[in-house]
Amino acid sequence: MDSAPTAPDVIEAEASSSIEQRLKRIPLVLNKRNFSWLTERIAGVVEQPAPRWWWVTFFITASIAGIGLFCLGYQISTGVGTWGLNHPVGWAWDITNFVFWIGIGHAGTLISAILFLLHQKWRTSINRAAEAMTLFAVMCAAIFPGIHVGRVWMAWFLAPLPNNYGIWPNFRSPLMWDVFAVSTYFTVSVLFWFTGLVPDLATLRDRSTTKAKKFLFGIFALGWRGSNRNWRHYEMAYLLLAGLSTPLVLSVHSVVSFDFATSVIPTWHTTIFPPYFVAGAIFGGFAMVLTLMLPARAIFKLHDIITPQHVDKMAKIILLTGSFVSYAYAMEFFVAWYSGNQYEKFAFYNRIFGPYWWYWWVGMLFCNFLTPQLFWFKWSRRNVYVVYFVCMCVNAGMWFERFIIIVGGLHRDFLPSSWGFFTATWVDLWTFIGTFGIFTSLFLLFIRFLPMIAMSEVKIVLPEADPHHHASALDHHVVAAGGKERT
């Protein structure tokens, strides 16, 4: 890996100085676990028969997914009138859900690409599952613009192809950019994810006990044998894919925000949207990573790999990106006042005191601004129940935020005579809940059939992975100032 493993001989040298003693790192894998323990524990999840809870949970989530698919079929066969959409609110839950899901995907790419380029070695414990989450979230997201077009058999109009009059789609339209951005994002995420999976699939192939498993894992492992001549090209490809994904992930939500920012609707027509949306996406995405990883860690006893340090760092990222988002909220209000534009000013007054007032008070103010403030305190970042509570608030809050932006802008625009109110129907509701069923079902299948932690990558962060490692470096006791572990 380009990110060098911690060099224990350097740490050894530091041990002589009591000041530098404080700067010692606590290990990323606890209890001095070795390579084969990691293989055994992570591959063991896939190799053992499915536990009963898995079947029960999968049955429930698959049923919910089934209801969602029924709603999709009903909506397609009956028409978009089954949703609560009408004049003036032509975009509501559908586009809210699209932005919500696509945003969740961003944390996975941040972990797999940006943290890799920044040499954040703790990412290795969570990147595989987070990338899988990205793929499943983007799949859920892609449903909504697809069926929102109404006549889904005309969805090919989204493709860069001329129609029957020889007219091509408008490449200057942000909606067209969106098609390219989302499809590129999904494709590159799949390639990156599969590249990371190959060495681990080879591990499963070499451990498989039945011919069928050996054959299947063998096919997907592509004949990988861990040769250094192969690792050389592999690492370069991995580095470049990370480098490509980094601007890509920032571009995707920027382009999504252009769908709004290039229009003239009050509260949409603003230059702050791209960074505001990207920060919000990472904020909501990390909450979803923790929502999935904390139960998985508890169930599969992965506490030595996903340590309190990992949760702590993710909580800090939630606090950081949450602060960006809160700043953007405040700046929107300031600009509305400072612009002197009466429509803009009214729209923000309407956001707080209008018919959707509680969406703002609960969703944006409480869930997205207030609850993450708990993460200033170490005790809250170390308490999984508090962390889980905040993550749930953020998950909900980010959905409310997108709803407020989209419907809040549309339902009361320039002319009071054209004002309206959006009410969701049961189809709206169950389509959205159905996507949660699809998402969790796919995630359950993933943890059942594929290693949810990147074994070959976690092994790199062990001290003995370093070619200059000497056994004595293991014995160092790691303490920080005040006798506490540094995080």
Add this chain to the structure above:
Amino acid sequence: MMRTPSGHKVYAMAAEYPSAAALYEAAKLVRDAGFKRWDVYSPFPIHGMDDAMGLGKSWLSAVVLCGGITGLLTAAVLEFGPSWIIYPLVVHGKPFDWRTVPAFFPIMFELTVLFSAFAAFFAWIMMNGLPRWNHPIFNWERFARATNDGFFLAIEARDPRFTEMEARELLERSGGEHITIVHED
């Protein structure tokens, strides 16, 4: 072609090492002995091993650059072709020729990334000679641990300098364990 007494073709002389550090030191020895056709195997990439083996930088990046340029040109043709030449489309009263280029940047960017990523993905597979059904090194039953916690080094018989004696002696000197001949078939 070298054969064992039992009539098998010889693929390589191979050894196992107890740790990444031992493998790293052994690789430097084999490099300095002047062998060319040899490889080390580990469950994860070992930092600095490319230098220890005397390998340079991977030229995969050049393939990715070509992919990126192809993507950029594809996007330019895809956007300018229809909007400027085939069916000029005036939107918002704005120009339809080359001056419309800022609105084309997002798709140019996306396709550059898309083609580069495909190039990176297929390049690492093809430059590694993958996918392949089998490999002689898998004939060694200890080798199954190469994807778990084993560290291996194999000097191939097709190396011009390869003699059974010298290879075995070198692997012994480098601290290799379970030194063995791996069969080709």
